[in-house]
Amino acid sequence: MINFNGTLLPQDNTELTQNRGLLYGDAVFETLKISNGKILFLEDHYFRLMAAMRVIRMDIPMNFTMEFLEEQVLSVVKEQNILASARARITVYRNDGGFYLPTTNTISYLIHAAPLENATYVFQNSVYEVDLFKDFYIAKQLLSSIKTTNRLVNITGSIFASENGLDNCLLLNDTKNVVEALQGNLFMLVGSKLTTPPLTEGCLNGIMRKQIFQLAKKIDGLEVVEEVISPFDLQKADELFLTNVIQGIRPITQYRKKKFTTQISEQLNGKLNELIANV
Template identity: 30%
Template sequence: MGGYININGKIKMQDEALLPADNRAFRYGYGLFETMLFRDGVIALKDLHWERLFASMQQLHFSIPKLFTKAYLEQEVERTVQKNKLEHLSRVRLQVFAGSGGLYEDASPKPEFVIECFPLEKHILMLNETGLVTGIAQELHKSNDALANLKSSNALIYAVAAQQAKANKWNDALIRNAQGNIVESTIANIFWTKDNTIYTPLLSEGCIAGVMRQYVIRKLRQQGFDVQESSLDAQILWQADSIFLTNAIRRIKWVQEVDDQSFSNHFIGDIYHSVFHTT
């Protein structure tokens, strides 16, 4: 992990970071974050990241200063990565949050931010030859309300599901919504294939509005693939030909097993190369 972090434009050693007890992100989970791939001096899919972040800030009623722009945040990301000497390949976590003071009903907060970066190995970008082993998280149901699509700081359901995955020796856990439909994993959006059609849950089902999800759908449709957004209940899952997960860092990862049922990687190689053949 890089030794330097960026707090509101000031780069400090990680162990110098301090969090006031009345910080609203700490108290209420009032914040958002973007996990971005930084590769060869560039933020991958940066326009999609900034579009999502600023739309989400508006939805959470942040009062955004004029100088708090996409260009400013991009500059601060670059400064932080360069300070950590991780320009070639790294994972960047940008968290935007409400600062200190105030209760639930207080006036719209001004955004504060923290930027962290972490080294990556190039193999994480490749399609996996050995499929992921996963299972469906138990006794957890994600709400599919107006905030469900946000990549928010309130990640309790993902943390508990990840603990279940670790206890079961899974690589990841799948999460259901209040209706019992599968919507995503702890760190990724989910796709499945059936008879050469590619499916992914509707945003209205409650999944995160993933940047890679959006990019994969767009790229595949541009190249003539049939991509549909639909609900994913257990019966549909068990009848799928193949399953894969997507996020901004790991790109596309084949899921070989869900709760002891196996799925092939048929078609997933074609999907991966169709999306990333030029990147």
């Protein structure tokens, strides 16, 4: 028998006793935005998921094609009648067996979805204040660049932000450089130079990060680079903004006593909506 919140249940309830995603964080995931019946940036999501599965030595089933996963996701969204605008998540976890050493590398997957208010990316320039989260650090390693279900730094950072009246926090790596935000990649504008940390610093290989990097390169007079960002650099910035596939671009308006403009982030948001309109 097992005790689940005070209720005795049969030992053969494997979803509780043997789910490796629950027990060991042995799982990876993708969060997707569906707009007007289409999964945005599907190919990028698919290849990032496949790369993550390979990194942690999961077997990839023969039927796990991009078309198959698209069909599986849209079937959930369609069943809920939220094809116009939705957020979906695919979680892939290693099947039961073993302790730290698994007895199989085969996988199972879970897909769920919820409605979103907007099919496009709505630009928000309301007050959005951040600070550094320094209780825990991100390791400069390959595992940090993929989306595993071990998000304790993000969870404790989110609690810290809530307790301190912040909208978000910026995360540091183990060499004390700025890596990303709690739920998105970071871009910093100084003059005509737009910078985002390289993946070697431990930041997530973000899908929206890639799109914004490419769109920014098309703006005349704007230099776009991957470079290390130190906490001291933040005080010199003209703009700071975050990117993720659900929100798109979220400008930061204040870091400590420093306030920022939002012109480039607003321009990029317009270009982003033009891009998805042509998908």
